[in-house]
Structure formats: C-alpha cells, structure tokens
Amino acid sequence: MSNIAHDYIEDYIRGLIKKPEGYLGEILDYAIKNDVPIIHPEVAQYLRVLIKSHNVKKILEVGTAIGYSSSVMAEAAGADCSITTIERDDNMYSLAVENIKKQGLEKRINIIKGDAMEVLEKIEGEYDLIFLDAAKGHYDHFLPLCLKHLKINGLLISDNVLFRGMIASNELLIRRKITIVKRMRKYLEHISNMSELETVVLPIGDGIAMSTKIMEV
C-alpha cells in the first residue's frame, strides 16, 4: 500500500501495465526480493510515455540503484539515446554495471560512481530530461545543479515526493521521518513557486513532481 492512491485504483492501473520481460524482468524480481527501492510500475510506464512522446534522447538520472529505471528509460529512448546516471553506493554501483552490461546497454548508459552533489558540479552538458531519485531529504540541494543541466522546455521528474502519504497528511507521519518530510514539503513549495519552472505533482507511485524549465534560472 502506497498511501498515495486507493489500493483498488493502484491495483487496477498496475494490472494494465505489461510486466517487463527478459533480463529487465529479472532485475525487477531481484529488486523486489531484495528490497531495492526502484520506481513503481506506473512511474516506469509514465517515463516511457514521456520519453517517447517528447522524443527524449539525453537523460540525466540522480540515483541509479541497480540500474532498473535507467534500463527502462534506455529501452524507451532507443539506440541513439544517452543516459548519465549517478550512484554513490559501491554495491549498488557494481550491480548496476553488471545489469547494464548483461542487457548490452553500456553504449547508452554511463554510470558515474560518486556523490551526486560532487558529480553534478563536474559534469557538463544539457539534458532533455532529469530524473531525480536519490536521497529524498536532499532534493532542494540537488535542485540548482539539476536546473543548470536542464535545457529550456526540458523535464525534471522528481520521484517519491509524496513519500507514503506523509507529505500531505500529518496523520500518516512517522516521527523518525519528520526531517525528510519537512524538507520534501519545502522542496515542493519551492519548485511550485519558482517563476522559472512550471510544476505539477501527480499522485502516482510514491508521488512524482514533473517540472518544465520555462526560463534560465
């Protein structure tokens, strides 16, 4: 239960989405079995639709984990796409490298090992889409660096922004998560009020925010 949508709605929507086949399906099974936090099926499907409808080719991801979402995006964006994804955890990074290689996606996906704050400072270039899916309490810190790398009319997708319902309702709040919740609320207010962005929060998965950059920051 995500506490974002009613279970019956979530189950129904998920029932409409095809389960990934082949090795991508194996990565998904591994993630579920080993509690690796990956994107929810409806978020994966949403990314596929966005990427295909906007002809997205250049993608930056913050938070690779074992390479599931980057593989989903690489499949959707096609052979001529280029994805840069950042992961700081040694174990996750190694698994992601192996998973990307086993799917033959190494030409499309470049995994950079390191802390996103440092890597985002160093990398160059502008991206069509940035997928922010790392430490939830630090989205506001990542934001200026992400926006620097986002082209005008590009998309910033921030995942887990409704965090199991806790962001919208104090009744669901778990005390030890209060710092993350406060920071996420601040982040959502920030991206919703920036004149350089147009933002919508969508109650799918664990909640996503979709922003487009309408002018230079």
Ligand SMILES: C[S@@+](CC[C@H](N)C(=O)[O-])C[C@H]1O[C@@H](n2cnc3c(N)ncnc32)[C@H](O)[C@@H]1O
């Ligand atoms: C939710 S998981 C990413 C899931 C992945 N996007 C997917 O759906 O397949 C978040 C990942 O971000 C990584 N992470 C958290 N903070 C980070 C940081 N500051 N720099 C780089 N990676 C970070 C964590 O180690 C974790 O593997």
